[in-house]
Amino acid sequence: MPPAQQPSTRQPSTRRPYHHGDLRRAILTAALDVIAADGPSALSLRDLARRAGVSHAAPAHHFKDRTGLLTAIAAEGFGLLAHTLNEAADLKDAGVRYVRFAREHPAHFQVMFTPELLRADDLELTTARALAGDALRGAVSAVRPESLGIDTRLAGVAAWSLAHGFATLLLSHNLDGPVGDKDPEEVFRTLAAMLFRTES
Template sequence: MTSSTDSRRAYHHGDLRRAVLTAALDAITTDGPAALSLRDLARRAGVSHAAPAHHFKDRAGLLTAIATEGFDLLATTLADASDLSDAGVRYVRFAMDHPAHFQVMFQPDLHHPTDPALLAAKSRAGNRLREAVADAVETDDPRLAGIAAWSLAHGFATLLLTHNLTDPVGDRAPEDVFRSLADLLFAT
């Protein structure tokens, strides 16, 4: 564990922002975003209670940073998808690997939904999904096909994270189950 002196030293080296984000992600994973407070994060990160506000201004600012980081990570995750099914599998894997980001990203009431950096990151991730849909599905309404693909991946990931698919998935890898669903519905 870092001492208060080490935390202050890290702050002066530019590590405070990351330390607070990491503490926030841990807290969200454990207790959900509703339980998040800047004062608690300062305690967890070993810094003064005012230090997180220096980088994030308020709770919504912190959650905006988490959502932005999440959409950037998702865009990177989707970048090398080989097809629509693979994009969906990567989406599900992202949710499993980054559950705190995933919880915050799609709850605009938690963050500043019009933040320019957030909008840019969200657009990059959305473009990746739209590209995968456009390459896989011939339709007169690509937007509707995109909604269907996103709904399948997002719904599956959400149900998986909330343990609602424990029995149906059983001992099979969630990625394999999702791929079977995508193949069934989109004939990829």
Template sequence: MTTRRTYHHGDLRQAVLGAALDVIATDGPSALSLRDLARRAGVSHAAPAHHFKDRAGLLTAVAAEGFGLLAEALGEAADLRDAGVRYVRFATEHPAHFQVMFRPDLHRPDDPELLAAKERAGDRLREGVAGVAGVAGSSGSSGGTADSRLAGVAAWSLAHGFATLLLSHNLVGPVGDRDPEEVFRTLAGLLFATDD
């Protein structure tokens, strides 16, 4: 007799998301299969489809959850440099989310929940840019200046690029045994003067 784990209503979605994050972290997003995730969660192969419809729906949920977590992390930042450090920390603590979030070929980029989470994360980044000396009007709206938008792109590029290189083990030599967050803090200090 086979025993299946049972989940209370509402737990299945999180169980499948958790299993998906495990697979992505170890084998990448291309290894995902709803059938395999159902097996890992101990439910029928059709059960995950009730929550996600298909693989793209599941990856959309992963990306939306990731942007929500990123928005929370950035919301606690003291300044732009700290926002960058928190971005790098987010990437190292949530590598599976990070792999999916910036890959619109994997998910539904027009999903309302995903768009709202991306907007919250973008707002937090723009708030950090507002603290940079000499950059005014850093709102992401059409009222923001071109300089503030470009400062936001520069800050995001630095944090995202560093995190991506770090996760792909391309910074082993330059970072060595040093704390990656401290290395990033130094890099950001070289490029962005903040009111510390």
């Protein structure tokens, strides 16, 4: 179908306005849909432009590149992740939030950890990633050092690996068998209890 000209601002006239209104956001959400469904390799700037009802070169004005679009997505993802990790009660809760983030924002998650698709030196990306890193380290250092093995640094790597591996395998449908119809977050809580013999 012809993309149903949405004025979305201004005149309710019949013809599509020259300016979209919020093209940047429209392209971003369309891209997230495509990536969540078929992965980043299925992403086409021209297709996104068609979905938004604009010309094929319009996205370039907001993101410059295909790489620029993906970098913006990754930066947004790290921001969202940092936000939810900062509200974690303890380390286990941080892990659960990590898994939940991957499930609720699969496109962000996938792009965030595919560095060859990103502009590594992008400022927004690096600062957002640093924020997320701080949040993660904060959650790790909050646990009493006696309860974990030797090094808090290594304990952080262990926790991150467990959560990241679980989330990744979950998204790639490699845990459909073992997890079954159980709530993945609840399953992860059990795994986390195996790693750290702490409370609950």
